[in-house]
Each structure stands twice: as structure tokens, then as C-alpha cells.
Amino acid sequence: MTHRYLRAAGAGIAAAAAAVGVSELAAAFVRPESAPVAAIGAAAIQLTPAAVKDFAVGTFGTNDKTALLVGIYLVLALAAAGVGVLAGRYRRVGALCVAGFGVLGVAAAVTRPDAGMLDPLPSVLAGAVGVGVLLVLLRPPSELSPAGYERRRFLWLAGGSVVAAAGVGYGGRALQHSRFAAARSRADMAIPRPASPAPAVPAGTELDVPGLSPWRTSNSSFYRIDTALTIPQVTADDWTLRIHGRVAHPLTLSYRQLLDRPLLERDITLCCVSNPVGGPYIGNARWVGVRLADLLREVGVDDAADQLVSRSADGMTIGTPTKTVLDGRDAMLAVAMNGEPLPVKHGFPVRMVVPGLYGYVSACKWLVDLELTTFADYDAYWVPRGYSARAPVKTESRIDTPRDGTSKAAGRVQVAGVAWAQHTGIARVEVQVDDGAWHDARLGDEPTADTWRQWVYGWDASPGTHVLRVRATDRSGYRQTSDEVGEVPNGATGWHQVTVTIH
Ligand SMILES: Nc1nc2c(c(=O)[nH]1)N[C@H]1C(S)=C(S)[C@@H](COP(=O)(O)O)O[C@H]1N2
Ligand SMILES: [Mo]
Secondary structure: OHHHHHHHHHHHHHHHHHHHHHHHHHHOOOOHHHHHHHHHHHHHHHHHOOOHHHHHHHHHHHHHHEEEEEHHHHHHHHHHHHEEEEHHHHHHHHHHHHHHHHHHHHHHHHOOOOOOOOHHHHHHHHHHHHHHHHHHHHHOOOOHHHHHHHHHHHHHHHHHHHHHHHHHHHHHHHHHHHHHHHHHHOOOOOOOOOEEOOOOOOOHOOOOOOOOOOOOOOOHHHHOOOOOOOOOOOOOOOEEEEEOEEEEEEEEHHHHHOOOOOOOEEEEEEEEOOOOOOOOEEEEEEEEEEHHHHHHHHHHOOOOOOEEEEEEOOOOOOEEEHHHOOOOOOEEEEEEEEOOOOOOOHHOOEEEEOOEEOHHHOOOOOOEEEEEOOOOOOOOOOOOOOOOOOOOOEEEEEEEEEEOOEEEEEEEEEEEEEEEEHHHHHHEEEEEEOOOOEEEEEOOOOOOOOOOEEEEEEEEOOEEEEEEEEEEEEOOOOOOOOOOOOOOOOOOOOOOEEEEOOO
């Protein structure tokens, strides 16, 4: 009798172990927070009254998370044993309970504030594997098997499941740690207050037009361009930056040492050379970082070193003219983006940002090395691949609304978009309808010349099909060319146009 209960309880525990093990491995490919144990644990913390939390933190100190995990595993093991016993009698009910654990995990995972599409996956797998293992282990013994055979078979299967689950689960946790090391490190980071805050952003900078790109691009909608198949995992603790080459005093900096320097905060628009006319590979963010010119002055750059080569943890090389970095513009080693530590996919812990240059000649992410050299001596990654060694951003403009191919009611239509000429500034934006005269658009305010500028033109639209075109003039007096040139070798040009139907 007892023997039967023990066996059923063992089956329950083995099923739970297999479920958890598989889910931890799956979470290594989704994200650590999606594992059912982590998700249910987080939900439990959410639902726990503050008094209990205070008691837990007071009793276990900073080990309260470990205590919670151990507690969850113990509760899980006990519940699993109980479910096993139940399943010994009513197999379906037992199986439903195990499936219920998966359902609970899914519910906990999808209700997390930042839940992603794949977050239910580890819990779904946990439920399926748990039910499978339980049913196999509790298969009724066959009348024909020799004495003792069933018992040995059970012990091997149950023991094997637990051992395999422990291995898979442990491996999954290890994989989570290495695959998400940077995210973990980033979560621990606090960026000090900048010594030099960003210039005030006038109220008129942001024009209130539906469909117009916000003046500041959020981190989640900021474009991402790089050659990284898997995102480099660099932790702040492991990070060092070596500055060397043609310098008088080579320097190596830790992340702490970098943060201890005076920080500047600036709004800067970053743009990709591969952005086609009217394209999306441009965004404006608030960056915090260390002034690159200060560091270069400290190491004493050789006069002949006309190229600064930045290298990333994944081996990307980017070449920037030394004199551009030293000409007084706010070129920086950035550690924060829009009020958060640099997102991992945008280069955590440190990247370069240089106003006025395309990303591939300035904006090295996961930066670990700066070498002073010459353009004659060294070609950075994209140069032998057909792109120019030097590439200042070209003056361009884009219509965000109305969108190409859409239809609008006749009457007043707000035509609006953005225009950019980083580090020069936008002086004028004009809109043309159907090869007619050019009309001045109203410009948003401009806190700095390093950002794009919003514009809007109120168009009295009459029924029919119309072509709208935009062109910008920058503060140097240069008017955006209508010549249509492709992205290679140093940025596309031409006037953006959209066709709309007015009814
Ligand atoms: N390490 C590394 N840094 C990189 C790149 C890259 O491929 N690898 N791409 C560059 C290019 S081409 C651009 S346009 C910008 C894009 O930065 P974002 O992904 O943060 O928008 O990063 C630059 N920095
Ligand atoms: Mo780019």
C-alpha cells in the first residue's frame, strides 16, 4: 500500500522536475523571466502584502530571492508529490493538475509588464513534458511482465527523468546567465547625473500632428543596424577600453573610471548611411556620455594620426576623422540613451556617438578599443566593401504624413515630416504639390543643430491624385539636391515624394 503511494509521489516529483528542467532550457532561448518558476515567483512577489515582503527582506536580507526560489522549489516538490498520489488514483485529474502548472506559468508570464510574444513558450513546454512524464511513469503494470521488472523499470525511468531534468535545467540556467549577462549587468547600472545637462528643449520643438514621427525616438522604436548575429554580451564589470596607437600616453579605462568622469547629456540624431530617401533608419535620442575630445587630449594624439579607429567586442571596426572629434562638437562615449543605461542592442555598456557623421563612420557599439592611426594605414570594415572612408551626413528630409498611397478627404491636410542636417542645422523646408510652386513649411523649434527638425505644411487638398514633394535647406545655405543617388558609397540623395488620393 505505502509502496504504491511512494511510487505515485515519485512519479509526480519526476514529472515536475522534467517540466521545470525543460522550461529553464527553453527560457534560455526566450528570456530568463519567461521560465514558469521565475514568472510565478515574480507574480507571487507582486501579490505578496508589503508587510510579508518586509519580513522576508528583514529575515533573509539580500538572500530573500534565493530563499524565495528555494521556497518555490520546496512547495513545488510537495505539491508534485501530492499530485502524483492523486494521479495514482485518478490519472486524468493528476494530469490536469500538472497541465495547470503550465497554465499558471503562462498566465504569470504573459501578465508581466514587458511580456513578449514567446514568453508563454517555456510554460507550455513545461506543462506538456510534465503531463507526458507523469502518464508514462504511471502506466498500469502489465500482467505479463516478470516479477520485479515493473519496479526496476519505474525506478530507472523516474530516476532517469530527475537526473536528466537536473542536467537540462542546470544547463539552461547556465545558458541564461551567459546569453543574458549584459541585460543582467545593465539592470544593476545607475547612470550618474550629468555635469553638463542637455540644452532645454523649447515647447515648440514637438509639433502636434498625427502621424508625424515624435521628435524624440523611444528606445523601443529606435532603428537597429549592425552585423551582429547574436548580440555581444559585454558586462560593465568586464568592460575595459584601451586607447592606444599614435598617442603619447596610452590609457586603459574601466567602466567605473569612465562614469567617474564629468558626463555630458545631449540630444543627437543618429542616421544610417543605408537609409534610402524617405527611409526609417534614423532616430533622435538623448545620450549621456564622456566627451571624447577630453580623453583624446589626455592621451596626447600624434599630429599625423588623422583617423580614430573604434573596435567593438565583436570585431567591428569603424574609422572616424580625428579632427572631426576634436573640432568642438559633442562627440562622446555614450553610456545612456533616453534616460536608461544603453540598451544591450544599442551597444551596452559603451558606444560612440558623433553628431553629423553616419553611424558606420562614428557610432561603434559594444566599444572596447580606440586606436589612433591614419587613413593611409588602415581601412575600417566598410571601406573595402565599397563605402567611403569619410561620410558626413547629407542634408535630407522626409514626409511622414500623409503616407504614400493613402487616401484623404478634401480640405485642409497637414503634410508633415522631419528634416536633418546634423551639426549644420535646418534653416528651411519647402513642400511642392504636383510640380507647382514650392511652399514654405512651418518648422518646429530647434534646441540644437545636432538633431532633426519637425516641419508641417497645411495643404488645401482638392479631389484627385496628387504628388507631394519635400526639400530642405540647411544653415550653410545648401539646398537638398534633387539628384537621385543610391546609398552606396556615402548616403542617398533625392527628394522624398508621396502620392495621395483626395476624395
Ligand atoms: N559594433 C558595431 N557597431 C556598429 C555597427 C555594427 O555593425 N557593429 N553598425 C553601425 C551602423 S552602420 C549604424 S547606422 C549604427 C546604428 O546604431 P543603432 O543600431 O543603435 O541604431 O551603429 C553603428 N555601430
Ligand atoms: Mo549604418
